[in-house]
Amino acid sequence: MATYTLINSNVLTSSAASITFSSIPATYTDLVLKASTRGDDGAVSYADVFYWFNNDRGSKYSWTYLSGSGSAASSSRNAATTEINMYRVGTRAGATANTFGSWELYIPNYAGTTGKPVSTFGASENNTTAAYITAEADYISLTSAITRIDIGSYSSNFVSGSSFYLYGISNA
Amino acid sequence: MPATYEKIATNTLGSAASSITFSSIPATYTDLRIVLTATYSATTSSGGQLSFNGAPSGTLFSYTRLYGQGTSPTTSINSNQPAITPADTSWTLGNTMPDFYTYDIFSYAGSTFKTVLTTNSQDYNGSGSTGIKVGLWRSTTAITSCVLTASVNFATGTTATLYGILKA
Numbered sequence: 001m002a003t004y005t006l007i008n009s010n011v012l013t014s015s016a017a018s019i020t021f022s023s024i025p026a027t028y029t030d031l032v033l034k035a036s037t038r039g040d041d042g043a044v045s046y047a048d049v050f051y052w053f054n055n056d057r058g059s060k061y062s063w064t065y066l067s068g069s070g071s072a073a074s075s076s077r078n079a080a081t082t083e084i085n086m087y088r089v090g091t092r093a094g095a096t097a098n099t100f101g102s103w104e105l106y107i108p109n110y111a112g113t114t115g116k117p118v119s120t121f122g123a124s125e126n127n128t129t130a131a132y133i134t135a136e137a138d139y140i141s142l143t144s145a146i147t148r149i150d151i152g153s154y155s156s157n158f159v160s161g162s163s164f165y166l167y168g169i170s171n172a
Numbered sequence: 173m174p175a176t177y178e179k180i181a182t183n184t185l186g187s188a189a190s191s192i193t194f195s196s197i198p199a200t201y202t203d204l205r206i207v208l209t210a211t212y213s214a215t216t217s218s219g220g221q222l223s224f225n226g227a228p229s230g231t232l233f234s235y236t237r238l239y240g241q242g243t244s245p246t247t248s249i250n251s252n253q254p255a256i257t258p259a260d261t262s263w264t265l266g267n268t269m270p271d272f273y274t275y276d277i278f279s280y281a282g283s284t285f286k287t288v289l290t291t292n293s294q295d296y297n298g299s300g301s302t303g304i305k306v307g308l309w310r311s312t313t314a315i316t317s318c319v320l321t322a323s324v325n326f327a328t329g330t331t332a333t334l335y336g337i338l339k340a
Contacts, residue, residue: 003335004177029333030207064300066240075240079298108209108272109331117209117272119293119302137293137302139269171182171333 007031009165015040015157021166022148026111028168033105033149035164039092039156045130047090048154049103052083053116053146065136070129083152084140088132089122092156099126100162111145180204182333188213188325191227194334195317199281201336206275208320211327212265219265219322220273220292221255224315228255232310239263239292239303255321258292259303267327269296280315 005028010019024031039047052061062079065087078085090101103122110116118138125131151164178201183192197204212219221228231252238247239260246260258273265271272293280286288307294300309315320332 003179062295062297062300064240064242064295064302066238066245066302066304068245073238073240073245075242075245075302077242077295077298077300106207106272106274108207108270115269117270117293117295119272119274119291121291135291135293135302135304137272137295137300139295139297139300141297171179171331 003170005168007166007168009163011163012158012160015159017157018150018152019158019164020148020150024147024149026145029109029171030169031107031110031146032167032169033164035151036100036102037090037153037162038095038100038159039090039153040159041156042092043094045091045095045126045128046088046124046132047092047101047156048088049086049090050083050152050154051086051105052150053140053142054144054148055150056142057082060141061138063136063138065134067132067134069132084118084138086120086122086136087134089124089134090153091124091126095124095126096128107146113143116140116142116146176338178336180334180336182331184331185326185328188327190322190325192320192326192332193317197316197318197334199314202279202339203337204277204280205335205337206318206332208273208332210271210273210330212267212322213325213327215264215267216324218257218261219324220258220271221321222275222288223255223319223321224309225313225317227319228321230254233307235305235307237303237305239301241301242299256288256290256305256307258290259305260292260301263294263301265324266294266296277315282314283312285310285312286315
C-alpha cells in the first residue's frame with residue numbers, strides 16, 4: 001500500500017451547500033483532507049467552513065483556534081457543539097474574484113475507538129486588507145471509526161471550482 | 173529511488189516510556205516529517221520535545237513560537253535550548269484526550285544549520301491550545317536520529333511515525 005493515497009475527490013461543477021465523503025475505508029492510519037473553497041454570498045471576503053463526522057450532530061465537537069488577519073491576532077474556543085467551525089479559512093462573495101481559501105484537515109487514527117483529535121490549518125489571502133490565516137486544534141468525542149465526512153460553508157453555497165481531496169496515509 | 177512520501181519507521185508504545193527514538197535514519201530523503209499522537213501519564217510538565225542525534229543536551233536549539241489558548245495569542249523567542257519543544261509549553265498535557273504534534277525537518281542531511289517547523293493541537297473539550305513554532309538547530313552535522321522526550325511518560329498507545337519526503 002502506498003503511504004499517501006488519494007481516496008476520493010470532488011471538484012464542484014455547480015454550487016453546492018455541502019459535500020460528503022462517505023464509505024471511507026478503515027484501511028489507512030490517518031486521513032488528510034485538502035480543499036480550496038469559496039462561498040457564494042455576503043459582502044465580506046471571508047467564510048467559516050464547517051465539518052462533522054459520521055453524520056453525527058451530537059454535542060461532541062470542540063475547538064481552539066489561533067488566527068491572524070494581517071493587523072491583529074486572535075484566539076478563541078468553543079465546546080460541546082454539533083460541528084467544528086474552521087475560522088475564516090474560506091473566501092466568499094466579497095473577496096477578490098477568483099480567489100479561494102485553502103485549508104487542510106489532518107485526522108490521526110481515524111479508525112480507532114478513542115476520541116478524535118484533528119489539526120486544521122487554512123488561509124484566505126485575496127489581495128485586500130481582510131485576509132486570514134488560522135491554525136486550529138479540534139477534538140471530537142466520537143469513539144467509532146470515521147466513515148463519513150461532511151463539509152459546509154457558513155450561510156452560503158460552495159461555488160463551482162471549489163475542490164476537495166481526501167487522502168489516506170498508511171504507516172503499515 | 174524512495175517514494176515521494178514514505179514511512180521510514182513507526183512506533184506505537186506497548187508500555188509507557190519517557191522517550192521515543194528513531195535511529196539510523198538514512199540520508200536518502202530531502203526532508204523529514206514526524207507525526208506524533210500522544211497521551212501522557214500526567215498532565216503537568218512538558219512533552220513532545222524533539223532533539224537530534226541524542227537526548228536533549230547542550231544549547232544548540234532556538235525557536236520562535238506563536239500559540240493561542242482560546243484567549244489572547246502569545247508569541248516569544250527562546251535561545252540556546254537543549255531541544256525544541258511544542259509551541260505552547262505552558263499548556264497541560266493530555267492524559268485522556270490525545271495531543272497531536274507535527275514536526276517538519278528540512279534538509280536534515282545537509283551540512284548547514286537545520287530548520288524545524290512544528291505544530292501542536294491540543295483541544296480538551298472546553299480548554300485547549302494550538303500553536304506553531306519555527307526552530308533552528310545550529311549544527312552542521314547530518315541528522316541520523318530523532319528523539320522525542322517528555323518529562324513524564326508517554327502513555328501506552330502513543331504513536332509516532334517518521335516519514336521521509338523526497339523532491340528528487
